[in-house]
Amino acid sequence: MTPLLELQDLGVTYRTADGDLEAVRGVDLTLQPGETLGVAGESGSGKSTVAASVLRLLPKSAKVTGNVLLDGQDVGAMRWGTLRAARWSEASVVFQGAMHALNPVQRVGKQIAEPIRLHTAASEAEIDSRVRELLDQVDLPAAKARAYPHELSGGQKQRVMIAMALACDPRLVIADEPTTALDVIVQAQVLDLLGRLVEQRGIGLVFITHDLSVLASTCSRIAVMYRGRIVESGDAKEVITAPRHEHTAALAAAFPEVGDAGSRYAPATARPLPDEGERDPQQPVLLSARDLRVHFRDRTGSTVAAVNGVELDVRRDEIVALVGQSGSGKTTLARTLLGLQRPTSGAVYYDGEPLPVSTSGLRDYRRRVQLVLQDPSSALNPRHTVYESVAEGPRIHRLDGDERDLVVSALEAAELRPAEQYLTRLPHELSGGQRQRVVIAGALALNPSVLVADEPVASLDASVRGEILGLLLRLRRQLGVAGLVITHDLGLAWNIADRVAVMYRGELVEVGAVEQVLLEPRHDYTKALLAALPSAGRDDARYAG
Structure with missing residues (x-):
């Protein structure tokens, strides 16, 4: 059988002012129809360059050697007209960062329709019907065709990008970091959608990411790239559970599995951490919220309870992870704790005193409670x-x-x-x-005294993620700096937090020690978050409640 995609000794060199930069060297890959291939690696490893090579999307400064065969045809030898026809109709790309890949001033239906209009002879009525069909395939209502990107959530925007990629029925889809910055439940939905499309339509999928746990739940095979080369490839589960190359092992360790006792207070980092030792769980409370409520009015005039009756303590010398989906109220709660948002009712206390309202008082408070942006x-x-x-x-x-x-x-x-x-x-x-x-x-x-860190490692590579988490732990241990870490990553919470607060629709539905909340969850929403975690080896039945 002719492979759907075949890369033969692919090399890519960029010409720069400082000389030639060899980004990809000797890459060999094959993908059959109906197969899913994961390509993993950190930023700069060459994985996105490999993806861009498939449809000749590289800049003019790139020199390409070797061969790229798409369904047996040499992409490098294609004339412009043939290549243009192959894009979207034979192979398409789900670009990284749906937040920025969509045109902000065009309705999403028009953007989905654009490749259909350019690459087919369909009538306007047929195009409209096809757009509705595509939205249904990615589990979005037809009415969303009239929405602008800013009116959609991150997960909905990513679904629109997938609908665009499928618009002309390509046989190959390349998904470049399609779940980056999505919360675990939306991520699980996107991964399930991609899996169903591969199964139902028999397309070939190349899935690019730095998170090996995501690939384990999606791909049959994985290739790991490091410094422009493939250093390991094989069956997905084998690559993750028994890595042969040290870089693969480092990538796997950077995303610890909830329940792995060896990864508690031990982020993947080359520098050893001080011994945890005995800690006093009854340290004085530094930062607290009491019956905190923040209400907004939407465009219809209805009241939205972004924060609803929250009770939360952050003690000296501890790290609390505030977890939940996008839109759960985490950021609004953090802004209120920082004095950047006035509460509708309730109060914030620092070291037993209510949050000051004067400018000078707030200035001194904000020196003691600092924000680390995402x-x-x-x-x-x-x-x-x-x-x-x-x-x-x-x-x-x-x-x-x-x-x-x-x-x-x-x-x-x-x-x-x-x-x-x-x-x-x-x-x-x-x-x-x-x-x-x-x-x-x-x-x-x-x-x-307190750092409020908003998704502090969401935009960082796997190895760097471990270094920053290790730094936060060292600051707590050596300087006594408490931390409130806002995240949708339960693995991060397991990795460094002492306690976890789970937020859902503006309320804290579960608060307690990490082991208690993540290993013995009581609330259905916490169980849903845990069940949505991608994993190479976790038995999801224990979270089913």
């Missing part, structure tokens, strides 16, 4: 050096002491050593992990 690229001013970014807080709060010493100490605490090497660098000169450390250093420069 995306370090957006959090840092691209024109400010590392020194300027970290020094901004001490300047605003007029802290005593030498400014340079404060900046250097904060960078050292955030494990950017030696700090002097980073002071004059701009954000684009740093890796993703280094940028996140600069954001954390900016918070540490104010000597806070």
